[in-house]
Every structure is written in structure tokens, then in C-alpha cells.
Amino acid sequence: MSTNTEQKPTTFIGGAANYLDERLSLGGVLKNFGRKVFPDHWSFMLGEVAMYSFVVLLISGTFLTFFYQPSMASVHYEGSYAPLKGAEMSIAYASSLDISFDIRGGLLMRQVHHWAALLFVAAAGLHMLRVFFTGAFRKPRELNWLVGFFLFLAAMGGGFTGYSLPDDLLSGNGLRIIDGMLKAIPFIGPSISSGLFGGEFPGDEIVARLYSLHIMIIPALIIVLLAVHLMMVIIHKHTHYSGPGKTDENVVGFPLMPVYVAKAGGFFFLVFGVLMAIAATFTINPIWNYGPYDPSPVSAGTQPDWYIGWLDGALRLAPSRMDVELLGVVLPFGVLLPLVISLAFLAVVAAYPFIEKWVTGDDREHHVLDRPRNAPTRTGIGAAGVVFYAVLWAGASTDLIATNFQMNLNQVLTSMQILLIIGPVIAFWVTKRACIALQRKDREIALHGRETGRVVRLPHGEYIEVHEQVDKYELWKLVDFKDYQPTLARPNAQGKITLGSKIRAALSSFYFEDRIAPVSKAEYELAHADHSPAPSVEKPKRKPRELVGKK
Amino acid sequence: MRRRPWAIGFVIFLGLVLSGGGYAAATNVVQAEVSSADQVAEGRKLFLANCASCHGSNGEGAIGGPSLIGVGAASVDFQVGTGRMPGQASGPQLYKKPVQFTEEQISAMAAYVASLAPGPAIPDAEYLKTTGDDIDMTHGSELFRINCAMCHNAVGAGGALTQGKFAPALGGVTEKHIYEAMVTGPQNMPVFNDANLTPEDKRDIIAYLKYVEEADSVGGYELASIGPVAEGLFVWIFGLGFIIAITVWLGAKAN
Incomplete structure (x- = not known):
């Protein structure tokens, strides 16, 4: 430069920033990322909650690794918990007890780690439901749905391997079930089991192996998937809810710098704080109550953590006595059936965006989210899935439902078996009809406005009810959605109607046969040409009750 | 050689005496306490x-x-002393309810039933103490896990059995009643006689249960000690519920 116009920063922070920028060109990066726009809505923060819980898991987990010893060698407990003094147990269990009783802050760390794990999977699950019900998985985000799905599986795996590490009676019972499920797989099951456990269950290897998975492989997997997940969010940009000025070509919201950096940073500490408060006041997994693992006893009320509950429920709800002997091998369908059904359920969850895209044939990019009511069939399917999962989940606590509500265990079980089959069907139809009814209401409001309950008499004697027209901003929300119509099975180039296209046509009519079209411009104008101009009567001084408090 | 007709009868009689007597000795049935005739009549x-x-x-x-x-x-003292008897309604299992008789009345009925035939007696106080040098709580907790936890839960929070039957929660049950339940096997519970669990074993189990009941919870509120189901419900309803309230608050600022 010929003229010296360069300004030197005068403040300390300015100086430091300039020092870094001159050496690392951080300015460009910040400019790029700092201006990234994110829309603001509470439901967009659920994934964030999962991520912050994961950060808490990493911090507390690191502390725990300093003191935990993943060995199944036997010792006599000499710590401070009186009812186990002198008891024979594994080093893993003894070190977990030491963390709980003899290491300062250890119990708090154990509890915050466990509560954070429960919250991590719960927030991730709720985030998945939000993405599903708003159609955020549509093009271009199908692959990110898959990444998220695998993140959820990895979270479940991380949780289960962690649950098994203390080597107490509860977690040992859980591992025994895994062992049983593995052994139920025909032909190869027993080999898989003995490979995993290093011989016959329980062996003396499993804790160390689960430890490697829990502190190394699974966290690494989660970090990598999380990075990909977030990178895709940046590539795709965030979705936004329908509203004036919000289209599939833009994103409306606030920039990362400084709004979201401050907001998200503060939110992390709120999540951390809530978790710490819970961990400091509520016991979780009191391993000292369960005692050291021993293959013979099983305690009543033995359940896995909540995210594995639906699998446990599937096992409990499956009818027993369904063993079939084939070629000298017993196929225990009481175990295989739940295994197959759970895997099929997961497969449908993973494949859903691709299925829906195939049915609609919609190749457009979608950045404006659907209101759940505007996709009645999808919302119905989602509700059916939620009910199916919830019944399996509740199935894991049949014994507790029976004792705590003084009911008959067998009847609880039978009711759940029936509910598992008819519940999703009922949920589908009720939800779909509710969505269509809400769409009808929206249409009515868009065309004729809200009923105010105010009846006026016109000068020529006619009585009318005054309808309050919604403003343009509100109107946009009511009419801005895509209308799909059922497609017909069409012949291909060879003039044949393939089975695939028949299935697709059938699914398409299943999806879109019952539909409410958005209000078109012509309809809107017609509706307003009919009884406009609006009645020019003097407004009453006092607002009608329905309107008070709005806006 | 020809046997005399009574020989067979004698052998059967001898066999019965030996096996019956041997069983009585082996199971160590405690003889009914000596009670006054007045008490029995009452x-x-x-x-x-x-x-x-x-x-x-x-x-x-x-x-x-x-x-x-x-x-x-022991059976009378347990059933009447915990309010299960007189039974309120027939069903898969009787529930506890407020005790309807005084201590003296219960002792009188117990004495009467004990006078009908020998059976397990009300335990001595030495097996009901929960502190002392000879008490091995580690042993008690191990025995509890092996023999009791599958129905009563690892800390005695109770559990479900088939067809409406259940294993009740053990919190708040007196030492005497726990002991009596073990020796008499009320309702759906099996009998743990003295050959199965010695009186010292029973004492250790009771000491463990009382420790669990009375010791302060080290980790904070215990959520009824029913395990992961309560924890899962808690995290969904209160944990995530509270966090969602925060997200709504954060999201609402923009409007």
C-alpha cells in the first residue's frame, strides 16, 4: 500500500485479536461462521441439549476413568460401606464403590455422569421426533437424518456399555439378557456369545472389553458423527418455520456472532447447572444396594436404563413357548421375534425419509418446515411409531406397574400385548383425523376469519356475526404448505406397469387420498369479494372477551 | 422263614417313628412356649x-x-400383628391394614393356637437385635440377595408375583415380624426354617434390612428405590421438562 492507513488496535483484546488474525487469518473464518444465521425457536434447541449433555459426559467421564479399574479379578471389599465389608467382589465393583464412598466428589461425578447419559439420549430422541414431525428430514437433509439415527444408536450403545461397567448385580443381570439374546441367534449365536464374553458367561473379560468400547470406540464414534452432523447443518443451513419472508431459498434468524455464541454458551451452562442440581439431590443407580454380581441371584425390579427399556419390553411382551426345532437346532422365537421386530422398527426409522421421498416423488429442496397438521399421514405414522415404542417401553416395567398400582401382573402383560398391536392403529387414525380437522379449521379461518362472537344488526335489518380477518402474517402461516396429490401407477418405457409402481401408487393414495388443499389465491379473493366491503359499523367501546389479551 | 403277622405292623410303626421323629429333630420345630391356662382360655x-x-x-x-x-x-403374631388378619376381603393376597387387637389379645390368640399343636414360636429377642459384634451384615446382605431379593427387590422395595400376588415392601416392618415371616412363610412366601437359614442367618438378614432402612441415603433422594424405571421417568418428566421450559424461555426472547 502506498499510503499508510493501517490502524493499530489500542485495546488489549483488540491487540490480541489482531495478533492472532495476522498469524492465523482467523478473521476470514470468523467472518464466514460468525455471519451464519440460525432461526430462533425453542424446538431447535433440543439437539443442543443432547450435545451439551454429551460434553458433561466427557468431563465427568474423564474424572471417573482416573479411579475406575476395569478388572474382574476378585478382591475382598475393604471400603467404608458397612453391609459389604469383607464381601468378595470384582475389582471393577470395588473401585466403583470406592468412587461412590471413598473418593471426594466421586459420587457426585458418578451421578452427574449417569443423569447426563439419561438426558443425552432423551434429548436426542426428542430432537429426532421434532425433526420427524416437522419434515426436516426432507431433501437435502436425508443423509443427516441417517447420521442422526446412527448417533442415537451410538448413544444407546454408549449408555449400555457404561451401565454394565460397575459389575453390580443389576448390570450383570442386564448382560445376562444380552448373552441370552446372542445365544438365541440360530447357528452362530453361541459362538458370538463366547467370543464376546471370552468363554462361557460371565467369564472374566467382559468388563475390560466393554470399558474399551465405552471410553474409546463409542465416544470417538459419537464425536465423529456429531462433527459430520453439525457440518451438514452448516452446509444445508438451518430450516425455519413457515412465516412471511421465510422461503425455501433463505433462512431467517440471528447471526451466530454475537447472538448465538452468547445464547448457546449460556444455554450450555444452564443445562450443566440443571444436571449438577439433579445429580446433587437425586440418587441414581445406587450400585451399593444391588451388591456384587453373582450369576445366581436376580433382584425384583431389574430393569435397564430407559433407552434400552423398549428392547426389554419387547422380550417381556413376546409370547413364550414358541420354540421350534429345525435341523437339530432349537429356534427360540420368544427371543428371536422381539429381536427381529426391534431391528425392523429401527430399519423403518432409518429409511423413513427415503420411503417418503419415493412415495411423493418430490425432488425439490425443502427448507421451510411443515406444521405437523399439514402432513396428516406422516404425522399419523409418527404417532403410531411413538405409541408402538411407548408400549414396548412401558412393557419393561410391567412388574412395577403391577405392584405400584395393585394390579394383576398377568393382566397388565396381556393388556400391553393387545395394546402393542391395536394402539398404533388407533393412534394413526386419531392423529390423522385430528390433523385433517385442524387443516379444515385453518382453511376456514383463512377464508372467513375468526368468529368473534359479536353479532351486529346492519341498517337494513340483517343480522351478521362479525368475523375478524387474520392479518397477512398470520394468513401466510395458514396457507403456506405444499399440496401433494395421489399419483397413479403409470406404465414405463416398455409399456408395462411394474409391481414397484403399483406399490408406489397404493402408498401414494394411502398418503394423499384424504387431503385438504391450501387456500388458493382465487378462493381467497372469491371469499372476500362475496361479503366485502366489511360491514362499516361502529365498534363497541369494550372489546369482546375473546379478543382481550391477544396481541 | 415265616414272619409273624404283627412283624410287618411293627416295622411300619418303627419306620414312622424314626422318620417322623427324625424330621421333627431335623427341622428343629420350636416347642410352644409355656403359657398360662388363663391366657389360652382368653x-x-x-x-x-x-x-x-x-x-x-x-x-x-x-x-x-x-x-x-x-x-x-409366630404365625398368629405375624398375621394378626401386621393387620393382615382378620382378612378384609378374599383375593390373591391379603393386604396390610391397621392392627385390630392389642398386644395382650394377640399374645392370647397366639398362645391358644400354639396350644393346638407345636409350631414355630415367637422368636427370642437375641435374634432380633440389629447391632452387636457378632452380627455379620455382609453375610446378611448376601443371604438376602440370594434368598429374598428376587421377590422383595435388592433393598426390600417389594415386587410383583403372578396373578395379582406380590412380595410386599419390607420398609417399616418390625424385626420380629420379619423373623416370623421367614419361619412361617405367610401367604405366598416360602418357609425358611432353621435348617435352611439358621436363627443367626435370619438375624444377619434383619440387621442388613434395618441398616438399609435406617441409614441416610448417600446419594440424595432415593426415588422409592425401584431402580432405573423411576430414574427414566424422572429424567423425562422433570429433567427434560425443566430443560424444555428453559428452551421455551430462551426461544421466546426473539418474539
Whole structure:
């Protein structure tokens, strides 16, 4: 430069920033990322909650690794918990007890780690439901749905391997079930089991192996998937809810710098704080109550953590006595059936965006989210899935439902078996009809406005009810959605109607046969040409009750 | 050689005496305590007024009630002392309810039932203490996990059995009643006689249960000690519920 116009920063922070920028060109990066726009809505923060819980898991987990010893060698407990003094147990269990009783802050760390794990999977699950019900998985985000799905599986795996590490009676019972499920797989099951456990269950290897998975492989997997997940969010940009000025070509919201950096940073500490408060006041997994693992006893009320509950429920709800002997091998369908059904359920969850895209044939990019009511069939399917999962989940606590509500265990079980089959069907139809009814209401409001309950008499004697027209901003929300119509099975180039296209046509009519079209411009104008101009009567001084408090 | 006709009868008699006597010795049935005739008479009066309609006027059992011959004083003390008897309604299992008799009345009925035939007696105080050098709580907790936890849960929070039956929660049950339940096996519970669990074993189990009940919770509120189900419900309803309230608050600022 010929003229010296360069300004030197005068403040300390300015100086430091300039020092870094001159050496690392951080300015460009910040400019790029700092201006990234994110829309603001509470439901967009659920994934964030999962991520912050994961950060808490990493911090507390690191502390725990300093003191935990993943060995199944036997010792006599000499710590401070009186009812186990002198008891024979594994080093893993003894070190977990030491963390709980003899290491300062250890119990708090154990509890915050466990509560954070429960919250991590719960927030991730709720985030998945939000993405599903708003159609955020549509093009271009199908692959990110898959990444998220695998993140959820990895979270479940991380949780289960962690649950098994203390080597107490509860977690040992859980591992025994895994062992049983593995052994139920025909032909190869027993080999898989003995490979995993290093011989016959329980062996003396499993804790160390689960430890490697829990502190190394699974966290690494989660970090990598999380990075990909977030990178895709940046590539795709965030979705936004329908509203004036919000289209599939833009994103409306606030920039990362400084709004979201401050907001998200503060939110992390709120999540951390809530978790710490819970961990400091509520016991979780009191391993000292369960005692050291021993293959013979099983305690009543033995359940896995909540995210594995639906699998446990599937096992409990499956009818027993369904063993079939084939070629000298017993196929225990009481175990295989739940295994197959759970895997099929997961497969449908993973494949859903691709299925829906195939049915609609919609190749457009979608950045404006659907209101759940505007996709009645999808919302119905989602509700059916939620009910199916919830019944399996509740199935894991049949014994507790029976004792705590003084009911008959067998009847609880039978009711759940029936509910598992008819519940999703009922949920589908009720939800779909509710969505269509809400769409009808929206249409009515868009065309004729809200009923105010105010009846006026016109000068020529006619009585009318005054309808309050919604403003343009509100109107946009009511009419801005895509209308799909059922497609017909069409012949291909060879003039044949393939089975695939028949299935697709059938699914398409299943999806879109019952539909409410958005209000078109012509309809809107017609509706307003009919009884406009609006009645020019003097407004009453006092607002009608329905309107008070709005806006 | 020709046997005399009574020889077979004698051999059968001998066999019965030996096996019966041997069984009685082996199972170590505690003889009924010596009670005064007055107490027995008083107990019989109470029995006739309150129990005989189901258990028969001589405790021989009737429609709706089993025979009480040989159940011993411990059984009466447990059933009446915890309010389970007189039964409120028939069903898969009787529930606890407020006790309807005074200590003296219960002792009188126990003495009467014990006078019908020998059976388990009300335990001595030495097996009901929960502190002392000879008590091995580690042993008690291990025995509890092996013998009791599958129905009563690892810390005695209770659990479900089939067809409406259940293993009740053990919190708040007196030492004496726990001991009596073990020796008499009330309702759906198996009997743990002295050959199975010695009186010292029973004492250790009771000491463990009392420790669990009375010790301060180290980790904070215990959520009823029913394990991961309560924890899962808690995290969804209160944990995530509270966090969602925060997200709504953060999201609302923009509007």
C-alpha cells in the first residue's frame, strides 16, 4: 500500500485479536461462521441439549476413568460401606464403590455422569421426533437424518456399555439378557456369545472389553458423527418455520456472532447447572444396594436404563413357548421375534425419509418446515411409531406397574400385548383425523376469519356475526404448505406397469387420498369479494372477551 | 422263614417313628412356649369371636380359611400383628391394614393356637437385635440377595408375583415380624426354617434390612428405590421438562 492507513488496535483484546488474525487469518473464518444465521425457536434447541449433555459426559467421564479399574479379578471389599465389608467382589465393583464412598466428589461425578447419559439420549430422541414431525428430514437433509439415527444408536450403545461397567448385580443381570439374546441367534449365536464374553458367561473379560468400547470406540464414534452432523447443518443451513419472508431459498434468524455464541454458551451452562442440581439431590443407580454380581441371584425390579427399556419390553411382551426345532437346532422365537421386530422398527426409522421421498416423488429442496397438521399421514405414522415404542417401553416395567398400582401382573402383560398391536392403529387414525380437522379449521379461518362472537344488526335489518380477518402474517402461516396429490401407477418405457409402481401408487393414495388443499389465491379473493366491503359499523367501546389479551 | 403277622405292623410303626421323629429333630420345630391356662382360655374366646368363622371352631380350617393346627404362635403374631388378619376381603393376597387387637389379645390368640399343636414360636429377642459384634451384615446382605431379593427387590422395595400376588415392601416392618415371616412363610412366601437359614442367618438378614432402612441415603433422594424405571421417568418428566421450559424461555426472547 502506498499510503499508510493501517490502524493499530489500542485495546488489549483488540491487540490480541489482531495478533492472532495476522498469524492465523482467523478473521476470514470468523467472518464466514460468525455471519451464519440460525432461526430462533425453542424446538431447535433440543439437539443442543443432547450435545451439551454429551460434553458433561466427557468431563465427568474423564474424572471417573482416573479411579475406575476395569478388572474382574476378585478382591475382598475393604471400603467404608458397612453391609459389604469383607464381601468378595470384582475389582471393577470395588473401585466403583470406592468412587461412590471413598473418593471426594466421586459420587457426585458418578451421578452427574449417569443423569447426563439419561438426558443425552432423551434429548436426542426428542430432537429426532421434532425433526420427524416437522419434515426436516426432507431433501437435502436425508443423509443427516441417517447420521442422526446412527448417533442415537451410538448413544444407546454408549449408555449400555457404561451401565454394565460397575459389575453390580443389576448390570450383570442386564448382560445376562444380552448373552441370552446372542445365544438365541440360530447357528452362530453361541459362538458370538463366547467370543464376546471370552468363554462361557460371565467369564472374566467382559468388563475390560466393554470399558474399551465405552471410553474409546463409542465416544470417538459419537464425536465423529456429531462433527459430520453439525457440518451438514452448516452446509444445508438451518430450516425455519413457515412465516412471511421465510422461503425455501433463505433462512431467517440471528447471526451466530454475537447472538448465538452468547445464547448457546449460556444455554450450555444452564443445562450443566440443571444436571449438577439433579445429580446433587437425586440418587441414581445406587450400585451399593444391588451388591456384587453373582450369576445366581436376580433382584425384583431389574430393569435397564430407559433407552434400552423398549428392547426389554419387547422380550417381556413376546409370547413364550414358541420354540421350534429345525435341523437339530432349537429356534427360540420368544427371543428371536422381539429381536427381529426391534431391528425392523429401527430399519423403518432409518429409511423413513427415503420411503417418503419415493412415495411423493418430490425432488425439490425443502427448507421451510411443515406444521405437523399439514402432513396428516406422516404425522399419523409418527404417532403410531411413538405409541408402538411407548408400549414396548412401558412393557419393561410391567412388574412395577403391577405392584405400584395393585394390579394383576398377568393382566397388565396381556393388556400391553393387545395394546402393542391395536394402539398404533388407533393412534394413526386419531392423529390423522385430528390433523385433517385442524387443516379444515385453518382453511376456514383463512377464508372467513375468526368468529368473534359479536353479532351486529346492519341498517337494513340483517343480522351478521362479525368475523375478524387474520392479518397477512398470520394468513401466510395458514396457507403456506405444499399440496401433494395421489399419483397413479403409470406404465414405463416398455409399456408395462411394474409391481414397484403399483406399490408406489397404493402408498401414494394411502398418503394423499384424504387431503385438504391450501387456500388458493382465487378462493381467497372469491371469499372476500362475496361479503366485502366489511360491514362499516361502529365498534363497541369494550372489546369482546375473546379478543382481550391477544396481541 | 415265616414272619409273624404283627412283624410287618411293627416295622411300619418303627419306620414312622424314626422318620417322623427324625424330621421333627431335623427341622428343629420350636416347642410352644409355656403359657398360662388363663391366657389360652382368653385366646380361645377371642378366636371363637373373630377367627372361627373361617378357620373352624377348633382351628381345624373351614371354607375360606386354612387349618391353623401346627402353624404356631409366630404365625398368629405375624398375621394378626401386621393387620393382615382378620382378612378384609378374599383375593390373591391379603393386604396390610391397621392392627385390630392389642398386644395382650394377640399374645392370647397366639398362645391358644400354639396350644393346638407345636409350631414355630415367637422368636427370642437375641435374634432380633440389629447391632452387636457378632452380627455379620455382609453375610446378611448376601443371604438376602440370594434368598429374598428376587421377590422383595435388592433393598426390600417389594415386587410383583403372578396373578395379582406380590412380595410386599419390607420398609417399616418390625424385626420380629420379619423373623416370623421367614419361619412361617405367610401367604405366598416360602418357609425358611432353621435348617435352611439358621436363627443367626435370619438375624444377619434383619440387621442388613434395618441398616438399609435406617441409614441416610448417600446419594440424595432415593426415588422409592425401584431402580432405573423411576430414574427414566424422572429424567423425562422433570429433567427434560425443566430443560424444555428453559428452551421455551430462551426461544421466546426473539418474539
